[in-house]
Amino acid sequence: MSVKIRLQRHGKKQKPFYWVVAADARSKRDGKYLEKIGTYNPNTNPATIELNLDSAVKWLHNGAQPTDTAKAILSYKGALLKHHLDGGVRKGALTQDQADAKLTAWLEAKAGKVDAKKDGLSKAQADARAKALKAEQEVNAKRIAAAAQAEADAIAAATPAVEEETEVAAEEAATEENNEEAQA
Numbered sequence: 032m033s034v035k036i037r038l039q040r041h042g043k044k045q046k047p048f049y050w051v052v053a054a055d056a057r058s059k060r061d062g063k064y065l066e067k068i069g070t071y072n073p074n075t076n077p078a079t080i081e082l083n084l085d086s087a088v089k090w091l092h093n094g095a096q097p098t099d100t101a102k103a104i105l106s107y108k109g110a111l112l113k114h115h116l117d118g119g120v121r122k123g124a125l126t127q128d129q130a131d132a133k134l135t136a137w138l139e140a141k142a143g144k145v146d147a148k149k150d151g152l153s154k155a156q157a158d159a160r161a162k163a164l165k166a167e168q169e170v171n172a173k174r175i176a177a178a179a180q181a182e183a184d185a186i187a188a189a190t191p192a193v194e195e196e197t198e199v200a201a202e203e204a205a206t207e208e209n210n211e212e213a214q215a
Contacts, residue, residue, distance in 0.1 A: 033057075036090055036097040036105065038071065039064060048072050051082060051101060053090045066090070071104055077148055082108045088117065109138055 033056040042048035049071040052064035069082035087110040097105055105111050116130035
């Protein structure tokens with residue numbers, strides 16, 4: 032029986048969620064499996080991967096062949112490195128302590144890279160929000176200035192009309208006074 036480490040799709044339309052499983056190569060994609068090794072959620076940024084490292088390495092030692100995507104996931108989480116280091120321990124090239132130290136150092140470096148990416152993404156998102164807020168404030172300031180200018184123009188346009196009305200009223204009053212004086 033040929034065993035493959037592959038992805039088994041779950042989730043709904045347009046929102047995939049995968050289980051990483053060890054399954055018989057003849058079984059269907061979402062069919063019977065031998066053991067669930069972990070999960071993979073590509074919907075998050077960066078993708079969320081949870082993997083039982085010891086179980087994955089056990090299946091690799093027993094000859095399971097990962098598919099391309101599963102191989103990338105196993106490599107990302109360090110299962111292939113652990114499998115490789117265990118081979119070195121079996122051959123006597125290094126001790127188990129040395130292999131564990133190398134794996135731990137690699138896992139810490141990988142975790143640092145992932146954290147840096149998460150921080151970079153959150154910083155970029157915060158910068159984008161700040162930039163959008165600044166642009167919105169500029170647009171609001173321009174809109175308020177335009178409204179104030181329009182109001183000032185309206186007042187200026189209304190003011191000469193008021194002056195003309197007062198001038199006309201003053202002329203009429205003067206004309207009436209002249210008429211009264213002439214009659215008297």
